[in-house]
Amino acid sequence: MAGRKPFAKHVFNAISSLRLVACLTLAHRMTKDPARPALILLLLFCVGLLGEVDYQMIPPLLPLLASTFGITASDAARVVPVYSVASAVFSLLFGYLSDHFGRKLFIQAGLVCFSVICASTFATNSFEAFLLARFLSGVTTGAIVTAATSYAADYFSYDRRGRAMGILSTAYFAAAILGIPAATAVAGRWGWRPLFLGTASVALICGALVWKFIQAETRAQIQVIDSRHRLSFSRIREVLGLCLRRRDTLSVLIASPLSSGAIVAFITFLSSHLITQQHVSVQQVGLVFLFCGLASLAGAPLSGIVADRWAKKPLLVLSGFVLAACVATVPRVGWGPGLFAALALSGLSIAFRMAPLLAITTELVTPSERGTFLALRNALSQLGIAASTLSASYLFSAWGYAWVGFFSACLLTTSSVVIFLFVKEPQMKKS
Numbered sequence: 001m002a003g004r005k006p007f008a009k010h011v012f013n014a015i016s017s018l019r020l021v022a023c024l025t026l027a028h029r030m031t032k033d034p035a036r037p038a039l040i041l042l043l044l045f046c047v048g049l050l051g052e053v054d055y056q057m058i059p060p061l062l063p064l065l066a067s068t069f070g071i072t073a074s075d076a077a078r079v080v081p082v083y084s085v086a087s088a089v090f091s092l093l094f095g096y097l098s099d100h101f102g103r104k105l106f107i108q109a110g111l112v113c114f115s116v117i118c119a120s121t122f123a124t125n126s127f128e129a130f131l132l133a134r135f136l137s138g139v140t141t142g143a144i145v146t147a148a149t150s151y152a153a154d155y156f157s158y159d160r161r162g163r164a165m166g167i168l169s170t171a172y173f174a175a176a177i178l179g180i181p182a183a184t185a186v187a188g189r190w191g192w193r194p195l196f197l198g199t200a201s202v203a204l205i206c207g208a209l210v211w212k213f214i215q216a217e218t219r220a221q222i223q224v225i226d227s228r229h230r231l232s233f234s235r236i237r238e239v240l241g242l243c244l245r246r247r248d249t250l251s252v253l254i255a256s257p258l259s260s261g262a263i264v265a266f267i268t269f270l271s272s273h274l275i276t277q278q279h280v281s282v283q284q285v286g287l288v289f290l291f292c293g294l295a296s297l298a299g300a301p302l303s304g305i306v307a308d309r310w311a312k313k314p315l316l317v318l319s320g321f322v323l324a325a326c327v328a329t330v331p332r333v334g335w336g337p338g339l340f341a342a343l344a345l346s347g348l349s350i351a352f353r354m355a356p357l358l359a360i361t362t363e364l365v366t367p368s369e370r371g372t373f374l375a376l377r378n379a380l381s382q383l384g385i386a387a388s389t390l391s392a393s394y395l396f397s398a399w400g401y402a403w404v405g406f407f408s409a410c411l412l413t414t415s416s417v418v419i420f421l422f423v424k425e426p427q428m429k430k431s
Contacts (some may be wrong), residue, residue: 008098036215040155041167043214044148046206047107048171051141053179054118054199055083056172058134060184060271060285063190068192069127073272074393076127079134080268081386086138087145088382094143095150097376099368103151104214110144111207118200122193138382146378150371151214153362158426161362162312166304166355173300173351177293184286235292240376242365249364249373251422255415256357256377257384259320262411263350264385265392265404266327273401278335291340292347299351304359312356313425320416323349328409 058065058079066076098106117140121133149168156164183195243249271285280288306314326346333339365373390409395403 014220015328032406037155037164039213041164042154043206043209045168045171047111047144047148047210048168049174049179050111050114050173050199050202050206051145053174053183054114054137054141056175056267057179057183057195058083059268060180060282061195061291062268062272063275063282064187064192065127069130071127071365074397077268077389077393079131080264082131083134083138084264084382084386084389086135086377087142088386089142090139091142091146091375091382092372093375095146095371095373095378097371098147098150099371103147103154103371104210106143106147107151107210108207110140110147111203111210114140114144115200115207118196121196122200130180136282142375142378142382146371146375149250149358149362150374153358153370153374154367158359158363160308162258162307162355163301163304165358165362166301169303169354169358170195170297170300172354173296173347174295175293177290177297179284180293184282184289188282224417227365241390242369243373243376246364246403248423251418252364253377253380255418255423256361257380257382257387258411258415258418259353259357260381261384261386261388262408262415263323265388265411266330266346266408268389269392269401269404270330271394272396273331273404274335274368277401279407280335288340288343292343295348296347296351299348300355303352304355307356309360311425312360313419313423316353316356316360317416317420319349319352320412320419323353324409324412326417327405327412329405330401331405349398360423361428 040086059077062073062076062079065071065079069076094106112351114137117136121130121137124130124133149165152164152168153161162405183192186195186198206408238430243253270288271282274280274285274288303315303319323346326342326349330339330342331347333342361377388407392404392407395407421423
């Protein structure tokens with residue numbers, strides 16, 4: 001065991017270096033002025049990575065949380081929908097506000113508040129207090145993720161946005177590679193509480209870097225809003241009305257919660273399935289997430305390049321169907337090469353969905369409505385995650401992980417069909 005830690009450390013360092021080099025290289029090729037977009041992408045990537053690590057480290061820790069608070073794994077899994085509901089409701093508000101007061105403000109403030117909340121999570125001594133802390137974490141991450149993605153969409157044109165979103169989406173998979181294995185290793189030795197102190201410290205550092213290096217929007221870039229609509233929901237109602245009248249925007253709002261809920265439900269109970277049914281250790285579960293994350297991390301930047309050069313919609317639909325087949329297969333495969341192959345293909349499919357989905361979503365409305373619409377999509381996605389995870393918890397308790405996989409596959413198939421039939425590929429603006 002002693003010899004594995006240095007080796008794992010070298011692997012993690014090598015992965016981090018390759019990821020940063022890839023981000024810088026792709027950013028350099030996006031524009032004639034490479035310094036600014038490279039810096040922006042790296043900082044927004046770090047912000048996204050922080051939020052994803054905070055969220056993704058919870059599912060592998062469910063058995064430990066259940067043990068700490070004296071509850072079942074199914075009860076502990078309700079932390080996920082609580083977080084999702086908070087993120088859904090408040091991302092809608094912060095997306096609306098960021099359209100009119102700028103994205104940078106909400107990224108900075110969100111990081112500071114997130115740091116304070118994570119530090120307080122360390123001291124929780126009951127499951128109820130832990131639930132409250134996770135609710136507040138969902139509120140703050142709803143602000144920073146929505147604002148960060150909108151900032152990137154404002155900065156890059158649609159014909160180059162696939163690459164930018166591909167880079168930003170690597171945060172999701174880097175969290176699986178770095179965050180989950182590190183979290184399970186730390187929790188296995190010292191418990192889950194120190195993880196939140198570490199997250200709080202990193203959030204403060206990210207906040208300082210954003211304040212120093214991310215350029216704030218000018219007045220001309222921020223939609224002016226009159227006093228009658230200040231801090232009201234009229235703007236949200238306007239965008240919602242637009243979405244309900246247009247087939248493509250409504251279809252995205254239907255498809256997104258289905259796919260997001262399916263993926264999170266599948267991932268949430270994977271660790272419990274592996275531990276209880278496959279009889280593997282928490283550390284081995286961390287290695288599974290590491291392997292899947294490597295596959296996803298390799299695919300995420302490539303998906304952006306393919307989406308920009310080929311077409312975003314076909315890539316989105318195809319990857320959705322492949323992922324549906326994978327999540328239905330994984331529960332039926334025993335521990336071994338077959339399981340790792342199915343999970344690797346699942347990771348690639350998730351990666352190849354994210355960049356085209358984000359690029360299409362951010363192009364369907366005008367820049368002045370982008371934050372609100374993106375927040376609305378994220379809000380519905382989070383509600384979809386909450387509903388799907390809650391439903392999956394009952395399926396897992398009653399009939400096992402195979403039914404969770406079947407449930408997730410049905411949601412993914414429906415989502416892909418909706419995109420295929422009702423969403424039109426936005427026009428590329430050739431430079």
